[in-house]
Amino acid sequence: MGVNPVNFGVPPILRVRDLRKAYGQILAVNGVSFTVDAGTIFSLLGPNGAGKTTTVEILEGLRLPDAGEIELFGEEVQRVGRTQKARIGVVLQDGAFEPLLRVHEVLNLFRSFFQKGQDPAALLELVGLADKARALVKTLSGGQKQRLALAIALLNDPELLFLDEPTAGLDPQARRHIWGILESLRAQGKTIFLTTHYMEEAEALSDWVCIMDHGKIIAEGTPRELVSRFGPATFVEFETPTAISPLSTCFAGRLRQDGERMSLEVEDLGRDLSALLSWAAEQNVPLRNLVIRQPNLEDVFLSLTGRRLRD
């Protein structure tokens, strides 16, 4: 387990040790341990079926772990109960609201579940849904529903927010709007526990990232650390309509093809790029849209697991 250095010295808001959960013979969460510091954005990354939603649902009090220790708000708990739920906010991946209630009715309903909290109207302003207060939930778009989910998660003024795929299925504009809200929440000192399979989201927002696969944490660190530790050196990407088998021999194991788009992983950019260009000139092969790209978390995941995150 790595040491989250963001708020070093400040007691963590959440600490998980050796968490386990099985469904029959399937081990969904297999000895997961991590620490979340207060006031940070912590991202749990992994492909579908990696065990991240089960992990989060245990931490939200929706499922019971089979084994492991959870320390939340400085207290060790067997399971997350009402006391802890009053201090956390939740956006579920597959959560929904009564479609025949109006937006303000849903907010007032959820507000009644908490002893203390924020003004629902102010939260609607914050997420940009003030003009939809009287609309039925079923008439909202996907992005508006996600923003409503976020407003509801903030109703009890939570210290820790669990956001499970909060931008899944949203267009880039709606996604950036939510990113902006999350950044402002972090600036207010809120802690955000984010699960996502959007790499650019994790890279843009996270202070600390855990990568999960097959129920285990396989790497963790800041996004920059992970890329420098596990990422390949550089990528040269280009498109070519020509057969590439001779090139595959030349760069064995380092060339990936996605349709016409080729991606070449290079250790020594000068030497490998020169070799590629020479080969293309000799074979009279056109290399269109050639770009040199630095590796990202997606590449880290690929190099660690051999699979793409969204597979």
Added chain:
Amino acid sequence: MKAVLTLAAAFMRTSLRERNALFWFWLFPLVLLGLLGAIFGAVERGELHVDIALVNGDSGPLGHELIGFLHSVIGENARFVYIQEGNGEERLASVREDVEEARVHAALLIPPEFSRQMSAGIPTRIEILYRRGEAGSSTAASLLAEALEEFGRNYLFQSGGLAKAVEAQTCLVGGEARTVSYVEFVLPGVIIMAFFIAGIFNVPNAIVFAKEVGILKRYLATPLLSWQYFFAFFLSALFLSLLQGGAVWALGRFAFGTRLPLLRPASLAFLLLAFATSVALGLLISALAHTHQGAMALANLFNLPLQFLGGLYFPITSLPKPLQILMAVNPLTHLAEGLRAALGLSARTFPAWANFLVPLLWLGVSVFLAVRRIHILGET
């Protein structure tokens, strides 16, 4: 408590905004009663059975003759629960209590001097006891009064007398003696049907849908407890059901002139039992079904046989033996019969305890199985 009440109000809002539910659970019972009332409203339920007690204080032959006459004339519609001889104060008080406590619909008291007065050509008054404002009791009194008049006419014809021989004197009268209309018979059946439909369709419709799409999970990610969720749901369902029962009653009262004492404790007890049994069945369907569609299919499986073999709309006393057995184990049969009896509409085919016990058994077994099988979040 605030959370429970707010959630109950939210359930009511969604229920009232759902168009399908509005028709099937709100309008349909009213439309059904309206249709049945319009088609069969003029039909009198002469074949309704009533329980009658006879007290013969007369030591002469005419008292027994009158009893035999009553047997032959109204025996098809009336069951003579007991026939007592003698006319002591205690005996009369006990019969009066039986009428007041609804153990019988009416009682006929033949006076000690009946034979002597009739033979002497002195007009004789016979007392009929019945309960005020209750249709079944009024029917029994009406049957007795008509039979007495006929007995008097026959006697005059045989004896050649001219004066009116027998006069029925009705006691505890709250209005004119009358017969039970078809609408009065069917109205409790429609109320039971409305409760039943709401229970077996509304409950799974709301719970399985909430489970399937993640609404329930979202609620349980807050400090709201699962029992609070279900309590709020049942609270709203109870309120809506009682409102619906009231609407059906009001339609009967103002459109068809029915007079049924729905607020009598026994009637309310049967309404609550009908609600609880229907909701328990709905809960069981919610526990058994994995999907919303599956829940609706399962609800129909319960709905059709139970409703049509429940005697809700027409009396079903002359069914083949196998169907009679199904009828006897059908909770709706007992709920409808129990409610009708509580409203004073008819005598019972089954004993009173069976009308309570059978629905209670369904209620208990359904809740037991539902609690064992239901997985609120689909977790094993």
